[in-house]
Each structure stands twice: as C-alpha cells, then as structure tokens.
Amino acid sequence: MAELQRLNPNKNIASNSMVTFLAMNDSCITLVPATVIAVRSSAGSANPTEIIGAVILATAIGFSVAIVAAKTLQRFPVFRIQAPTPEAQNV
Amino acid sequence: MSELLAAALRIISDWAIPLIAGSIVLIALLQRVKIYEVFIEGAKEGFNVGVRIIPYLVAILCAIAFFRASGALDLLLKMVAPVTNLLGMPQEALPMALVRPLSGSGALGIMSETIQTHGPDSFIGRVVSVMMGSTETTFYVLAVYFGSVGISKIRHAMWVGLIANAAGLLAAVWVCRWIFSN
Numbered sequence: 001m002a003e004l005q006r007l008n009p010n011k012n013i014a015s016n017s018m019v020t021f022l023a024m025n026d027s028c029i030t031l032v033p034a035t036v037i038a039v040r041s042s043a044g045s046a047n048p049t050e051i052i053g054a055v056i057l058a059t060a061i062g063f064s065v066a067i068v069a070a071k072t073l074q075r076f077p078v079f080r081i082q083a084p085t086p087e088a089q090n091v
Numbered sequence: 092m093s094e095l096l097a098a099a100l101r102i103i104s105d106w107a108i109p110l111i112a113g114s115i116v117l118i119a120l121l122q123r124v125k126i127y128e129v130f131i132e133g134a135k136e137g138f139n140v141g142v143r144i145i146p147y148l149v150a151i152l153c154a155i156a157f158f159r160a161s162g163a164l165d166l167l168l169k170m171v172a173p174v175t176n177l178l179g180m181p182q183e184a185l186p187m188a189l190v191r192p193l194s195g196s197g198a199l200g201i202m203s204e205t206i207q208t209h210g211p212d213s214f215i216g217r218v219v220s221v222m223m224g225s226t227e228t229t230f231y232v233l234a235v236y237f238g239s240v241g242i243s244k245i246r247h248a249m250w251v252g253l254i255a256n257a258a259g260l261l262a263a264v265w266v267c268r269w270i271f272s273n
Binding site: 001002004005010011012013014018019021022023025026027032033035036037039040043044045046047048049050051052053054055056057058059061062063065066069070073074076079081 | 099100101102103104105107108111199202203206207210211212216217220221223224225226227229232233236237239240241242243244245246247248250251252254255256258259262263265266267270271
C-alpha cells in the first residue's frame with residue numbers, strides 16, 4: 001500500500017490500483033484458516049480441517065468477483081477522481 | 092467430474108497444513124534464508140504498522156459497537172431475511188453473514204456460538220466455518236490499509252469490499268452444499 005501511495009498523484013484520494021489491491025485483500029486467498037480450525041477442534045469436530053478445500057474454492061470465487069467489481073465500479077462517474085491531478089494542472 | 096473435484100478438495104483439506112508448514116521451511120533452507128532473523132524483522136515492522144493505525148481502528152470499532160448495541164443490526168437482520176432466504180442462505184447462518192464484514196471478533200464469536208449450538212460437523216457448522224475462512228472483515232481492512240497511508244477519500248473501495256464479501260459468503264454456502272451434500 002505504501003508503494004502504491006508513492007505512485008498516487010492525489011495523496012488523500014484512493015487510486016484505482018489501491019482499490020483493486022484492497023479488493024484482493026477483502027477476499028484474500030486464505031490457505032489455512034487457523035482460528036476456524038482451532039474453534040472446530042475445541043468443539044469436538046471429528047475432522048477440524050475438512051473445511052480447508054471448501055474455503056479455498058469459496059475464496060477463489062470471491063476473489064474473482066472482487067476484481068471484476070473493482071474494475072467495473074472504477075468506470076462509474078460517481079467514483080471518478082474529482083480533484084485535478086498535478087499533470088492536468090501543468091497543461 | 093464434479094465428484095472427482097469434490098474428492099480432490101477433500102484431499103487438499105487433509106494435506107494443506109503439513110504441506111504449507113513444510114514447504115516454508117524447505118524453501119527457506121534451499122534459498123539459505125535465515126528463517127528466525129527474517130521472521131523477527133517482519134514482526135518488528137508489523138508492530139510499527141500496528142501503532143500507526145490505532146486511531147483509525149478506534150473510530151471504526153466504536154462505530155460498529157454502536158451499530159450492534161443500538162439494535163440496528165437486529166433490525167437489518169429482519170429486513171434482509173426474505174432476500175437471503177431466496178439466495179439459499181440458511182437462516183441460522185444469517186447473523187454470521189451480516190456481522191462478518193463489520194467485525195472480525197464479532198464474527199468469530201458468532202461462529203463459535205453457532206458451532207457450539209449446531210455441532211462442528213453439522214451443515215450449519217461447516218457453512219459458518221467456511222464463511223469465516225473465505226471472507227475478510229471489509230471495514231477493518233479499509234481502515235487499516237487506507238489508514239496506514241493516510242487516504243481519506245476511498246471512492247468505490249467500500250462497495251467493492253461489500254460485493255467481495257457477498258460473493259464469498261454465498262460461495263461458502265454453495266460450495267458446502269456441493270462438497271458436504273452426502
């Protein structure tokens with residue numbers, strides 16, 4: 001995020017890349033949901049880790065949807081960047 | 092075909108933890124990375140980030156606590172129930188689905204409670220487990236990431252996050268239906 005902010009011309013407005021990056025985090029591919037497994041295990045599950053495969057598949061679906069949503073919404077006029085970029089001011 | 096894929100997912104579930112833990116150590120050894128030193132270095136960095144984001148977290152966590160305590164959350168639950176029923180989401184998993192984007196600890200509490208009530212190996216127990224694992228706490232992520240670099244105008248980030256959450260939650264229900272149906 002700090003690296004993306006270095007590239008961002010408007011320091012208080014999120015850039016498209018930042019939102020896409022965040023979208024990827026919102027649905028981050030979880031490999032091992034450790035806390036969930038711990039809770040299941042302490043509740044006496046016969047196979048606490050049986051949900052890992054399902055988690056990976058469900059995250060993958062969420063991940064794809066998130067990226068498509070980020071790319072689509074950034075075109076909407078409501079979400080366009082209002083403030084002029086430094087480049088635009090120089091022209 | 093779908094039977095095969097479901098079986099593959101079950102095998103992944105069994106082997107994921109030993110494989111990941113083993114490969115981290117193995118790759119580090121192969122690349123001659125000093126695991127312990129590198130880990131400590133990363134943990135130090137994490138601490139600094141933690142301090143910087145405290146004000147953003149306080150604001151968001153307070154707002155969410157108000158939302159829950161005021162009863163607005165319960166009201167929202169009642170309002171959306173007809174829609175989520177149509178989408179195939181079990182009624183028992185609905186509180187989990189609504190709290191998940193707002194509060195990680197809240198969602199963990201609801202998940203534990205649901206698992207205790209219905210049993211960890213029941214359909215509902217599995218669905219809430221997968222929901223917990225396959226989605227993030229959107230508002231927390233927003234506060235932490237944008238807070239860490241000082242962004243205040245977040246544009247479409249919140250909507251994208253909520254769409255990602257909705258997709259992850261519904262995917263959790265559908266994937267569970269499919270894998271654990273027998």
